[in-house]
Amino acid sequence: MNYAMALNYQNCINCKACETACKEENGVQLGAHKQRIWVGAVEGTIFGKPYMNLYPSQCNHCINAPCVNVCPTHASHVVAGGIVKVDPSMCILCKGCMEACPYDARFIDDTMVAVDKCTFCDHRIEEYGTTACQATCPTKVRLFGDLDDEESDLVQLLKTKRFFFQKEKSGTLPKLFYIVPDDEHYAKQSISHDTIIHTWDDFKPVYNYARDLRSIEWKR
Amino acid sequence: MKVEISRRRFLQSSVALSVLGGTVLSSTDIMASSSQKEKLDNVLMKKVPTICEMCVNKCAVIAQVQNGVVVKLDPNPYFPKSKNMLCARGAAGIHALYDPDRLKYPLIRDGERGDGKFRRATWDEANEYIKDKMVKILDEEKDNRSCIGYCAGEGMAEHTYKSFMADKFGSTNFINHASICLQTAVSGYALTIGGYGQADLNNAKYVIMGGANRAEAIVTPDTMDLFKRTRGRGTKLIVVDPRFTNTAAHADTYLAIKPGTDLAFVLALTYQVLIKEIYNRTYVKNNFNGFEEYRKHIIESGYTPEWAEKITGIPAKDICRVATEFMANAPQSIYYQGRRSTFAKNDFQLRRAQAIFTALGGGIDVKGGIVFGKKLPLDGHEINIPMYANAKGRIDKKAAAIIGGSGSWIAWRNMVVEGTTPYPIRGLFVYKQNPMLCVPNTAKTKQMLEKLDLVVVIDTMPSDTAMYADVILPECTYLEREDPIKSFAGVEPSIALRQKVIDPMYESKPVLEIMKGLATKLSKPLWEITKKYDEDVQEELEGLEKDESEEDYYEENGFNLADSFEENQEHINEEIFTKQYGKEAWTLLRQKGIFYPNMMKNFEKLDNNSYNYYPEDKKNYTVVKLENENEAEEIDTCVNPRDIAEVRRLFSTPSTKIECVLASMQKKGIATMPTWIDTDYVEVPKGKFKFISGRHAQFTQNATQNNIMLLELMNENFIWINDKDAKLLDIKFGDMIEVTSKVGQVKIKAYPTAKIVPNTVFYIHGFGAKSTGLTFAHRNGASDNEIIEDRIEPVFGSAIMHDTIVSLRKV
Structure with a gap:
């Protein structure tokens, strides 16, 4: 099992249902910078005409997770399914992981006195088969699934679409798959020219190799 | 005749359905050791399908309840209307339920009107207070029931409230959201193509x-x-x-x-x-x-x-x-x-x-x-409506070309303020509405409320309007009550049920019980007034046969105001629904929260994001009767x-x-065909701006303004101004701006942006509460209706929201 998420980001209307459902589901501490998931908005004008791109985001649960690599106490760890988690009882708040994360996906939960982050709602997978953010989304941006299961809805989708990652160059092998819009105009508007576009065929061997290498560290 | 046994049977089935794992708790289970605690948690974990009321859409929700506490609201996939989704407001419904500022018990004003001083009262005291005032007013107005106006926000229990105020109490002066909402759109389509669709x-x-x-x-x-x-x-x-x-x-x-x-x-x-x-x-x-x-x-x-x-x-x-x-x-x-x-x-x-x-x-x-879609049939609940000879027609019926049963808020209020009503309006009942924030020209709404002899507010929160009440009656939230069952028309029609998730907290009650309490208290004293002034009733009482008593007449003709509130909502719903669809469907409805024909056969999960409800050939796209x-x-x-x-x-x-x-x-005097009239258009004078308002996805009007989870997403509103206009006025992001119109003035922070046309400013509706009872919403940003002028359009008397000219000043 290797859980991941595809994001049909062009569906996003920035309604923040995902953010709210996440906070309710996981009891995330309230506060402006205490977010397990968020919607990044890029807006501007082109020759005076406004545009806006929305990138829903959260922890990428990277296969080569730098936050786990730097953690001096092993509080940051990877569990079965390739989900990156934090054990609050082991966290010493050195904030190394927060520095290491290229996505700024971690924050301090003052109530637990530990670093907190997205868990892919791992407590929920068995019963619902998906995360709170996917379930609640009005326009169904997200699709959660298992990369190792060729029959999963996720892999079926990735086989038919092209996709890209945020900050792929940082080499962390992230697992949020942003689906390239079919509409060329919007694709050009919302994807940087130096972003690498992948297909399932070119992506799969790299990830399988990395997963095989790292999954021995995954805690049960 | 309704037999008691059906109610008991319902209670049994409801408990069995809603408690997952279904074992009955005995006292020994409660005393269980800690190793059994997890097992106990599972037993106490309930999932109750219900209907959201954070906005007017009525999406289907599954509430998770752990040890009597609602811990999570999830989307319910069975509802074809909301299709397994719950927006930010829906998910934040828990904080409407557990809002620390909620109205917890009845309150009676204990100071000048509007200064926010109240004393705690029992339900009986509150009802007694209302009764005394009502008796005095109706005696003075010679049983003209319409001298008490009443307003309501949209909601599944609105009908229950209305059935008391209109049908039983007998006032014609109802005002609801229509004239500050979608009246023109709905009626424009209805009169042109036969329905809004x-x-x-x-x-x-x-x-x-x-x-x-x-x-x-x-x-x-x-x-x-x-x-x-x-x-x-x-x-x-x-x-x-x-x-x-x-x-x-x-x-x-x-x-x-x-x-x-x-x-x-x-x-x-x-x-x-x-x-x-x-x-x-x-x-x-x-x-x-x-x-x-x-x-x-x-x-x-x-x-x-x-x-x-x-x-x-x-x-x-x-x-x-x-x-x-x-x-x-x-x-x-x-x-x-x-x-x-x-x-x-x-x-x-x-x-x-x-x-x-x-x-x-x-x-x-x-x-x-x-x-237009189809609607699954559901009968209404029968009400024995009394006739009052002295109840006069509504006051605002001449305010515009067509004034329907829901009135024109602005015209109605202004007539009260200006004293131009054909007869005095002495009191106002407010249910689930906040006219201080939702009707243009707040200053006039304040004047109206100050002028009335009796203001009763039924709400869950101490809104700005509640501050002007004589009596505040605490309603429970949507998660604590069962509401009248509702049929939803559409291409894929269905019936949905709002079930009670937990018992009402504090001393709050569902509106049905509030009406019942009030009706019981008011019924006899008001009957005395009717007997005193109503000539029709007097005549009929004189003509009674020997074997008929006055009490019989009172009961038979609906003057017993409490008689339509005797049964509880669960019982009424069961009766209405099973009559049409049978017992088995009722069980399914309570279990799933939703019902439509062949649901269990046709409902299909395609993946985590998509579901099928009706087969394509059973969808109701074309429904209007054909000539041939x-x-x-x-x-x-x-x-x-x-x-x-x-x-x-x-x-x-x-x-x-x-x-x-x-x-x-x-x-x-209305154009028979859509016609552009130059003089109707409000030009923007040089140096001034047209003010427009609108909504966003994190708040519902002003109803969710104190919700901490939603305030996390946006805690105040900003005024949008075109970036070029802003540059000329040297306005930068976050600058405090004084916005002045003919009717009011507010202060709000600036948001210069290219996302708005020139000469136009905008801010979101629903902020700027002044009620000191709202800890989190108090004075966040500005209220749009404080500056919107109170003008109405000529057909339905609807409030014109986007024709106010304002000037800006950096302060």
């Missing part, structure tokens, strides 16, 4: 949204359907708006328009398709009434795209292109109806023009167009939507056709 955004190929903002003002299923199909995935979306909204961000074409000029845009589209003869001629021949007259009117009035360009600011070539594309995609082309408020004085004509324009392509009552019934079979087999559209239908309008000309409007 629903835009079939799941199948439409071309959609023009003028002023509507489905990304930020979420409507189910429209929002979910639309944004999965934009950007080359089936629907071409044209957004016409003074603001570049989140909806506009998804559009293929965004057309920035000057506020208040939408009618000119639609008229020019109409002109273009008429002059180019690109409308559906067969459809028009079969289904239009007064087409020639309308055609002549549009062309002779010279509503050319060039004419519209000068008014709207939208280039003529864009208007021509949109008109051509719209008709090329027809009948699966929709000029989206829109909801919300009246933009300008011509709003009724705008909605009519939109409806006729859509119809010119044939997109009415056809898949991918505006559809034989053609119904052709519709089933027809593959070309254009052919389906062209069939002659019997629309529910007077002529059974699309009404281009409303001759009956003439004598009321």
Whole structure:
């Protein structure tokens, strides 16, 4: 099992249902910078005409997770399914992981006195088969699934679409798959020219190799 | 006769269904050791399907309850309307339930009106207080029940409240959200095509949204359907708006328009398709009434795209292109109806023009167009309505051409304030509405409330209006009550049930019980007043036979006000539902929260994001009666939507056709056809701005203003100003701006942006509460209705929301 998420980001209307459902589901501490998931908005004008791109985001649960690599106490760890988690009882708040994360996906939960982050709602997978953010989304941006299961809805989708990652160059092998819009105009508007576009065929061997290498560290 | 046993049986089945793992707790279980605690948690974990009330959409929710505490609200996949989604507000419903500022027990005013001093009272004391005042008022007004007005916000329990105030108590003076909401749009469509309908955004190929903002003002299923199909995935979306909204961000074409000029845009589209003869001629021949007259009117009035360009600011070539594309995609082309408020004085004509324009392509009552759908039948609850000879008609009926049962808020209030009512209005009951924040010109609403002898507020929160109450009665939230069962019309119709998730907290009660308590208290004393002044009743009492007592007359003729509130809501729902669909369906409804025929057979999960509800051939796209019934079979087999559209239908309008000309409007002084009147348009003087308001996806009007989870997402509103305008005035982001209109003044922080047209400013509705009872909402940003002028449009008396001129000053 290797859980991941595809994001049909062009569906996003920035309604923040995902953010709210996440906070309710996981009891995330309230506060402006205490977010397990968020919607990044890029807006501007082109020759005076406004545009806006929305990138829903959260922890990428990277296969080569730098936050786990730097953690001096092993509080940051990877569990079965390739989900990156934090054990609050082991966290010493050195904030190394927060520095290491290229996505700024971690924050301090003052109530637990530990670093907190997205868990892919791992407590929920068995019963619902998906995360709170996917379930609640009005326009169904997200699709959660298992990369190792060729029959999963996720892999079926990735086989038919092209996709890209945020900050792929940082080499962390992230697992949020942003689906390239079919509409060329919007694709050009919302994807940087130096972003690498992948297909399932070119992506799969790299990830399988990395997963095989790292999954021995995954805690049960 | 209703037998007690049915209620008991219901209670048994409900408990068995809602407790997962179903074992009955004994006292030994409670004393269980800690190793068994986990097991116990599971037993105490309940999942109750119910219906959300964080906004008016009524999406289906599954509430998780752990040890009696609601811990999470999840979407319920069974509901075809909300399709397994719950927006930010829906998910944050828990904080409406556990809001620390909630009204917890009845309160009686203990100071000057409006100064916010109240004392705690028992329900009996509160009802007694209301009774004393009501008796005095009605005695003085000689049993004219209409001297007590009443208003309500939209909701599933609104009907219960109304059935007491209108049917039992007998007041005609009802005002609800319609005249500050979608009255003109709903009626414009109803009078033109026979119904407001629903835009079939799941199948439409071309959609023009003028002023509507489905990304930020979420409507189910429209929002979910639309944004999965934009950007080359089936629907071409044209957004016409003074603001570049989140909806506009998804559009293929965004057309920035000057506020208040939408009618000119639609008229020019109409002109273009008429002059180019690109409308559906067969459809028009079969289904239009007064087409020639309308055609002549549009062309002779010279509503050319060039004419519209000068008014709207939208280039003529864009208007021509949109008109051509719209008709090329027809009948699966929709000029989206829109909801919300009246933009300008011509709003009724705008909605009519939109409806006729859509119809010119044939997109009415056809898949991918505006559809009417079916409704699963449900009987109402019978009420024994008493007749009061002295109850007078509503005060505002002459305020506009057509004043319906829900009135004109502004006209009604202003008459009270100005003392121009035909008889005195002495009191007001307010249920689930907050006129201090929701009706334009707050200063006048305040004056009205100060003038009344009795103000009773029924709410869950100490709103700005509650601060002006004599008595506040705490209602429980939607998670603590069962509401009247509701049937939802649509292409995929269904019935949904709001069930109680937990018992009402504190001393709060559902509105049914509040009405019951009040009715019991008021019934006899008010009966005495009726006997004293009502000549019809006096006459009939004198004529009673020997074996008939006065008590019998009182009971039989509905003067016992409490008689319609004797049964509890669960029992009423069960009776209404099982009569139509049987016991088994009732069990299913309580278990799943939703019912529609063959649900368990046809409901299918495709993946984590999509579900099937009805088979395609059972969806109700085309429902209007056909002139020639034989053609119904052709519709089933027809593959070309254009052919389906062209069939002659019997629309529910007077002529059974699309009404281009409303001759009956003439004598009321209203244009019979959509007409642009230059003098109706409010120009923006140099150096000033037109103020517009609107919504966003994290708050519902002012109802959610104190919700901490939602305040996390946005904790105050900002005033949008065009960045070039801002530069001239040296206004930067975050600067405090004083906004002044003819009726009020507010202070609010600035947000200069290219996302709004010049000479126009905007801020979101629902902020700026002044009630000291609202810890988190208190003085966050500004309230729009404090500066919006109280003007009404001439057809329904609806509040014109976007014609206020303001000036700005950096402070």
